[in-house]
Amino acid sequence: MTGVLLIDDHAMFREGLLLTIAKADPELTVHDVASGHAALAAVHEHADISSVIMDYYLPDIGGAALVKGLRQLRPGVRILVLSASEDPDDRQNALAAGAHAFVHKSADSRTLVNALACVRAGMPWHEGATTVIRVPPLTPMRSAAHTDEATLLSTLTPRQGEVLRLVCNGLRNREIADHLGMTERTVKAHVSAVLTALGALNRTQATLIARRGGLFGKPQ
Template sequence: MTAALLIDDHAMFREALGMALISVMPNLTLHPAASGQEALDVLDQHTTIQHAIMDLYLPDMSGVDLLKRLRQRRGQLRVLVLSASQDPEDKRRAMEAGALGFLNKSASCQDLAAALLAVSDAPLQPYRSGPATTPRAGGSDDAVLLSALTPRQNDVLRLMCDGLRNKEISEQLNMTEKTVKTHVSAILATLGVLNRTQATLVARRGGVFGKPV
């Protein structure tokens, strides 16, 4: 193990954890990130990164959405979720999205190092998103994908289906255009599609927005 992303929006926790982890794993190089978008940018900049330690709750996107996008960009990335959550549903969603481990933040640094090593040795299935250009087998598959969206992403997708652009959506939902763009990118990644038109088709096939097609 040579390089890992460390994703957490709390600077003090991130810095303290980084120093403690390197003290027990001196050959590890950590690349910190304070948000989902920063993590994606750092991943693009460093081809040596093959591991990620990430919080599940981030300021700009859900951890599950980020996990999927990280695995889309680097299929062999091994992800360990480090979260304060003790909700079994959070663990289930993270593992289904491609995480290889889930550890509570109350764990010791030695436990974290052990978990990271276990993730390194765990069997890894290459990430496979749904085919973006071929028809899906049925509306039920699309409904499952749509169920993974957050309530706010559903709001954005609903307005996308109405034909609104980012600026118009930002005005309708009282958020910045940059935030809308982040939500749109997360929606496309979650649904496994390339553009807004395909996302709209998935939404309609799933019977969530408008008549299924």
């Protein structure tokens, strides 16, 4: 199942959001925390988290700093900021830091559901949008269609493709470095680039995309 991380320090508001999201998409697994530090720990612990709904002002880490921290920890994560702030600079700073949408807390549940669906689907969202988009469960963070996965694989460089093949064969960075005659640091950079290009959360999900996309022949 696909996971969403909900970050808000107000328990009652957070519980209301949990009910709204569960009703809108029962297939989603929602993890909820009350602070920035807990959010970073949750992303580290739960590989299924592919999108985040976060309050902009939290008691410990908040604002653009948390957006950047989440994206550094998981580069492909999709972030929706939900805030009571009326300051246009907050919105600009959040988006500049890597957030994909900024929704005011006065918005109704339909607006929130639509914004989350757009963010998860990689589509632009703008204030005032009313059409609710249904997003099927993602595996891992994109559509599981073979054609989409084959297209993702085609964006890799030849060297990234070689690295991905070895990752799929279960080799670790040091082993890949020895096999390809490069440094372990370079391999790590290639692996990170591959995960970002494929929208994968980890090596296991990258392997699934590679096999389904036909890296080893007929798509599986």
